Amino acid sequence: MSAAMTAVLERACESEPPIGDAVEDIFRRAEQLRRRRARTVILAGLIAVVLVILLGYALTTVLLPGPQPRSAAAVAVAQPRPSAVLDPVLRVLAPAVDAKHFRVVPRLPSSGPGWRQYAVMDEDGRPHGLVEVAVFDAPVGLCLPVLADVDACANPDRTRAGIEYARYADTEDVDWQVHEVIARRVVDGRTVAVQATGERGTGDADKGKPPLSAREVAQVATDPRLLDAFGLGERCNAPAPACPILKVPVRPAG
């Protein structure tokens, strides 16, 4: 470092003007810079958040599948009904029960995909058994069981509406007396089983008598409205663990 050179340079600065308000101006500028920097940081954060949201939305839109149209044939759900016929199964069943001065009400769990169950009570409100209804698909055919011969198929009765049916009355067990009818619509194989069970565990043949006779059950089961009362796709074909246990099981062919 040359002292002479330093002196020359310092002498060249002798005519410098006064600093004036330079210090205040410096602090004022520093404050403005701080504010601008803070605004920049906040803006950058907001932009980053917006970008993340847009990116997430775009990725989910592109990568995730959209809502699938539901197939009425594949999904077993009860169909919506007008309020006047909120339970069309009960609408078919109720006249037969009412004619015997009983009352019939849904029994919880009252329904599932392919089945309904109702409690029957006498005029005093005492329980008088149960009516269970289940539908099946048997387009290929159906072997109507013969109680006396497990390998045989019953020769069905036929209604004018084109419904084949078989009646079963199993009242030997006084604690589980059953009247059951299995009815199949020939044109499409749609099948319904209606099982009327007397109050169980009474130990008395009269008290345990089913609320409907086999003939009355057959009238209900062969009513064309009963099959139509169930939604498309509703069925109790195996495996269907939630469906009622029938004393005479339904075994569609195929």
Next chain:
Amino acid sequence: MTDDYVAQRYVHLRRAAFLMCGDWDRAGELARATLARALTDPDVGDLDLWAYGDLMAAFKPTHGRREHVFVAPPEAAAQGAADVDAALGDVYTVLVLDALRRLSPKCRAVVVLHHFCHLSVNDTADVLGIDGGKVTEYEAEGLTAFDALMRIARPAVAR
């Protein structure tokens, strides 16, 4: 950072900038901007070195832009011939600035930082982003050119 410290650093930085550009107004503006940034930048380590580096960055030659022309101090024109000493001082300043202007910007920066700001060769190299050997070369080049020009200038100052 206190007001006194800022004032002291401002005076020194403004002088260094004046030697680089020859214009007190521009020098003051650059010094103020540098100190304002120094007060707010979170990454300032050694304040002096940082400030010199920031200040000298303003004098890097840019493409398509002519270097600022050195100007005479305003006092010389205002006072006229009434104050002979002041006039001679201004002439001296103009000659020094003219000598500095003939150097390349980097060479001028080495002369100012090393001889006016009293930075070591290594600190000068760090501030300018060049190696120490290059600093020594620039310094020798500057002193040589400066000595020759000052020898020519001395008689004019003395007259």
